[in-house]
Amino acid sequence: MFIMAYSACPLFAAAEYDPIVNPLAVYSHELTTDNLAKLQKRYSVILSSGTIGTSFEGREIQAVKLGRGNHKILICGTLHAREHICTNYLMYFIEQYAEAFVSRDSIGCYDINQLLNEVSLYIVPMVNPDGVNIVQNGFEASANCDSLVKMRLKNYEEPAHRSWKANARGIDLNRNFDYGWDNCPNDSLPASSGFKGFSPLSEPESRALADFAKRIKPEAILAFHTQGEQFFFSTPDSCATSLAEKLVAATGFEPQPIDPPYGSFQDFVNYHFGVFYACVELCNYIGPRPYPECDFFKIWQPARYIIPIVASGIIQKGTSKKP
Numbered sequence: 501m502f503i504m505a506y507s508a509c510p511l512f513a514a515a516e517y518d519p520i521v522n523p524l525a526v527y528s529h530e531l532t533t534d535n536l537a538k539l540q541k542r543y544s545v546i547l548s549s550g551t552i553g554t555s556f557e558g559r560e561i562q563a564v565k566l567g568r569g570n571h572k573i574l575i576c577g578t579l580h581a582r583e584h585i586c587t588n589y590l591m592y593f594i595e596q597y598a599e600a601f602v603s604r605d606s607i608g609c610y611d612i613n614q615l616l617n618e619v620s621l622y623i624v625p626m627v628n629p630d631g632v633n634i635v636q637n638g639f640e641a642s643a644n645c646d647s648l649v650k651m652r653l654k655n656y657e658e659p660a661h662r663s664w665k666a667n668a669r670g671i672d673l674n675r676n677f678d679y680g681w682d683n684c685p686n687d688s689l690p691a692s693s694g695f696k697g698f699s700p701l702s703e704p705e706s707r708a709l710a711d712f713a714k715r716i717k718p719e720a721i722l723a724f725h726t727q728g729e730q731f732f733f734s735t736p737d738s739c740a741t742s743l744a745e746k747l748v749a750a751t752g753f754e755p756q757p758i759d760p761p762y763g764s765f766q767d768f769v770n771y772h773f774g775v776f777y778a779c780v781e782l783c784n785y786i787g788p789r790p791y792p793e794c795d796f797f798k799i800w801q802p803a804r805y806i807i808p809i810v811a812s813g814i815i816q817k818g819t820s821k822k823p
């Protein structure tokens with residue numbers, strides 16, 4: 501429902517809208533699902549949503565396609581359960597940009613109509629919904645509670661469920677991809693974080709993301725995490741290097757060297773696609789706990805142009821290739 505705001509003077513003030521996304525709320529899987537359905541209804545002209553798979557406990561892993569251009573970019577967040585503020589970031593982004601498209605507004609120096617006519621952003625706001633459920637509602641809220649309470653706790657504080665990073669089977673999704681997996685140190689058993697699984701792509705959540713990426717064949721990929729205001733880049737060509745430099749300049753985040761392959765999503769991307777990749781660590785280091793939603797705008801502010809910077813870079817690269 502749109503709310504029109506009128507000023508006391510005869511001239512209309514700018515139209516305002518009634519936001520669906522509240523970035524200061526705790527984004528559970530249920531709230532994310534609810535908001536995505538509402539966003540799809542309101543912004544169907546530029547946004548469609550669907551699912552890319554189902555989690556171990558049967559939750560749908562949703563994805564949104566925002567934009568209608570030929571250039572495809574894949575964006576995902578919350579592979580790690582306690583990092584669910586990344587879902588807030590992506591949900592807020594989706595609404596801001598969909599609204600700017602229908603209102604023909606610019607955001608910063610970006611003409612959003614032009615941008616979303618040239619790119620399609622495939623966004624997965626919550627890759628690990630079962631893990632998020634554990635962090636937000638406790639072990640007893642998980643269908644796998646009996647196994648979870650016996651698993652090893654690593655880098656945690658009490659109450660321990662608030663520090664959970666893995667999925668509901670104690671597997672760290674960002675160690676479960678199929679390139680470099682053999683090299684990842686083997687913690688032999690499921691745990692709150694860091695366990696790579698008994699075989700690569702053993703988890704429905706990592707498989708769903710891998711299959712989705714292979715289906716859409718993106719030209720650039722972004723994955724949002726939380727700790728440290730840093731980037732881990734893959735820059736296979738000069739366009740990617742220049743994009744990385746722009747992101748560092750815009751955010752002030754530190755680029756970090758990447759580790760040898762260990763089964764991460766970044767390793768999967770490098771091996772199968774060889775495109776620009778950025779792992780974005782959105783927040784300052786706060787320890788093994790979720791980032792407080794009340795401080796959302798502290799992370800939004802420096803990071804708000806990350807996606808349009810990458811989108812415009814990919815558009816420019818496409819343009820410069822044409823004869």
Ligand SMILES: [Zn+2]
Pocket residue numbers: 580583725726
């Ligand atoms: Zn993470």
